Amino acid sequence: MSEVEALPPGLPRMINDRYEIESLIGRGGMADVYLALDHVLSRKVAVKVLRPDTATNPMVVNRFRREAKAVAALSHPNIVAVYDTGELPATEQQHERLPFMVMEYVTGKTLKQVISQDTIDAEFAVRVARGVCEALDHSHANNVVHRDVKPANVMVTDAGHVKLMDFGIARALDNSATMTQTAAVVGTAQYFSPEQARGEQVDFRSDIYSAGCLFYELITGKPPFTGDSPVSVAYQHVGEIPPAPSEVTHDVDPIFDPVVAKVLSKERDDRFQSAGAFAAALEDALNGVEFHEDPASPSTYTLPIYGNHDSTETGFAAQSAPLTSEHPVFAANDAPVETTRHRSNRGLIVLLSLIAVVAVALASFLVIRSIQADAEKRAPVAVPDVKNLSEDDASSLLRDATFNVRVEREFSEDVDENKASRTDPSSGTQVAKDSTVTLYISEGSEQRVIPKDLANQSEAAARDALRQAGLEVGTVTREDSATIPTDWVIGTSPELGSKVKAGSEVDLILSTGKVKVPDVSDMSREDAQKALEAEDVGLKAQFVDVETDEYEEGTLFAQSPNASAEATPGDLVKISVAVPVPDETPTPTPTPSESESDSSEDSDSQSPSETTSPSPSQSRSGKLPPPANPGEGN
Numbered sequence: 001m002s003e004v005e006a007l008p009p010g011l012p013r014m015i016n017d018r019y020e021i022e023s024l025i026g027r028g029g030m031a032d033v034y035l036a037l038d039h040v041l042s043r044k045v046a047v048k049v050l051r052p053d054t055a056t057n058p059m060v061v062n063r064f065r066r067e068a069k070a071v072a073a074l075s076h077p078n079i080v081a082v083y084d085t086g087e088l089p090a091t092e093q094q095h096e097r098l099p100f101m102v103m104e105y106v107t108g109k110t111l112k113q114v115i116s117q118d119t120i121d122a123e124f125a126v127r128v129a130r131g132v133c134e135a136l137d138h139s140h141a142n143n144v145v146h147r148d149v150k151p152a153n154v155m156v157t158d159a160g161h162v163k164l165m166d167f168g169i170a171r172a173l174d175n176s177a178t179m180t181q182t183a184a185v186v187g188t189a190q191y192f193s194p195e196q197a198r199g200e201q202v203d204f205r206s207d208i209y210s211a212g213c214l215f216y217e218l219i220t221g222k223p224p225f226t227g228d229s230p231v232s233v234a235y236q237h238v239g240e241i242p243p244a245p246s247e248v249t250h251d252v253d254p255i256f257d258p259v260v261a262k263v264l265s266k267e268r269d270d271r272f273q274s275a276g277a278f279a280a281a282l283e284d285a286l287n288g289v290e291f292h293e294d295p296a297s298p299s300t301y302t303l304p305i306y307g308n309h310d311s312t313e314t315g316f317a318a319q320s321a322p323l324t325s326e327h328p329v330f331a332a333n334d335a336p337v338e339t340t341r342h343r344s345n346r347g348l349i350v351l352l353s354l355i356a357v358v359a360v361a362l363a364s365f366l367v368i369r370s371i372q373a374d375a376e377k378r379a380p381v382a383v384p385d386v387k388n389l390s391e392d393d394a395s396s397l398l399r400d401a402t403f404n405v406r407v408e409r410e411f412s413e414d415v416d417e418n419k420a421s422r423t424d425p426s427s428g429t430q431v432a433k434d435s436t437v438t439l440y441i442s443e444g445s446e447q448r449v450i451p452k453d454l455a456n457q458s459e460a461a462a463r464d465a466l467r468q469a470g471l472e473v474g475t476v477t478r479e480d481s482a483t484i485p486t487d488w489v490i491g492t493s494p495e496l497g498s499k500v501k502a503g504s505e506v507d508l509i510l511s512t513g514k515v516k517v518p519d520v521s522d523m524s525r526e527d528a529q530k531a532l533e534a535e536d537v538g539l540k541a542q543f544v545d546v547e548t549d550e551y552e553e554g555t556l557f558a559q560s561p562n563a564s565a566e567a568t569p570g571d572l573v574k575i576s577v578a579v580p581v582p583d584e585t586p587t588p589t590p591t592p593s594e595s596e597s598d599s600s601e602d603s604d605s606q607s608p609s610e611t612t613s614p615s616p617s618q619s620r621s622g623k624l625p626p627p628a629n630p631g632e633g634n
Helices: 058-072 111-117 122-141 204-220 230-239 254-263 275-286 332-378 391-400 459-468 525-532 592-605 616-621
Strands: 019-027 031-038 043-050 082-088 098-104 108-110 154-157 162-164 404-410 420-424 436-442 447-449 472-479 489-493 499-501 505-511 540-547 556-560 572-579
Touching (some): 019 043, 043 058, 058 082, 111 154, 111 204, 122 154, 122 162, 122 204, 122 275, 204 254, 204 275, 254 275, 391 404, 391 436, 459 472, 459 505, 525 540, 525 572, 540 556
Parallel strands (some): 404 436, 472 505
Antiparallel strands (some): 019 031, 031 043, 043 098, 108 154, 420 436, 447 499, 489 505, 556 572
């Protein structure tokens, strides 16, 4: 054997000293399938081994063993054969015993792959359906119901043969053959029969329904029912009629429509009663023979009263009249007796005829009434109009109409909050009884108004108000404001009072509680004071005169705080105002003669130490004090 990929821990290369594992060729929901060589018969086989991660589940182990037992009892060219079965012993790596089965090795594609890759014509679809139906006829004859007929479980070999496989959920036909076992749903929703979807007992006609779903997908490319979840698909199997194949794909001959309609009947008694009958109807349609269902007609039996009757006409052995040796014409003496006998017989005939008429009428009435009751039971019901009703009233009205109700919420521009806005299906639509109807309750308009009173509120109060309005808080930015306190709301983005969608983010603009000092240089006193004391600034101005020769008189040349600096409203801004420097008066220079006379006089009248200096005022005015009178002294 050539080198192949490593096997999982605990799986031997040689099983039962006979089957040599070569490679992994497939994986299923509970087991892996390996290609192996049977050294006894020198042939390739497929070995299906339960995976270790599922071997601890008793339900999975029982299902695996049931598959081996079910298929081993079947022997048919259209069913994948099982040659051998057993269990692998536990090992150090794998503590559980692993069941396995050795099956026929089939090369080809699953029908699911064929549908996804190729366009299928009617002839091929009928041929595949014939192979599946022959396999089902054989399994049904052995009281085995497959319960999971679907494209993934049908192989088309390289030679073109059809093989039905995976009897993992097959059951013997008994009272336990229901859709669920141990609370686990079995089968595939797109190919469920209605009784499987309802959890009822299944029989061979459930397989025939699934075969019909398979044929439907073969000729249209899609299953008869699809949905978002298996539950929704199962509901459709129970209560809805699939569109005719010719309506889904215009290339399909409408001659197949009545055959598909019968095989997909909701009631088992209305379907084909054998898989072979379904296959025969398909082949007739392929050959141009239209399918017509013979209406069931009740058999009418007549009870003979007397005389000879043909038993082939009445269905009963007729009573014979007694033999006589005399010819009735010559039995004159017996005439009165015969007359009496005929009269009594005539009365009995009338009585029995009346009873028969009444019985037939009563039976007809009961049959017709039963048909009407069944039609009423299956008849679809119109979805009532519940718009603008409360949730409780709308739900009650829908339940009274036999519907199941699922409630969802949505925004509505024309329906008030907490009122019913619509249903799905819409009102007036004819829907099968017990179907699920989605009831939509309005949450009001999707448009929300940003409250106008958010301005001049604290951040916490603004957040609460937005949340109550159905909006979210976005980013938070800050701007200077002289009138709004720190961390209180100045505005929003979008603007206050504007309309936005519910759940939208609204950005908050909060106050820093500061203002920027304006630049008042080169302004007049009046303009500077107005600029500082403006409502959106709120500062106070203080003008200080500063003697300087650098600026013209009255020029505002400096301020504190500086321009663009941040300040708190009410702060004082000092502004320097230029005023001229005052001029000093120079002292006059005396003439030489005056200086000499004054000097001599001073020297005569005063001592040097007693000389007085002019006062500051005199110095600035340039005038000296008047001289003393002669003879005067200290």
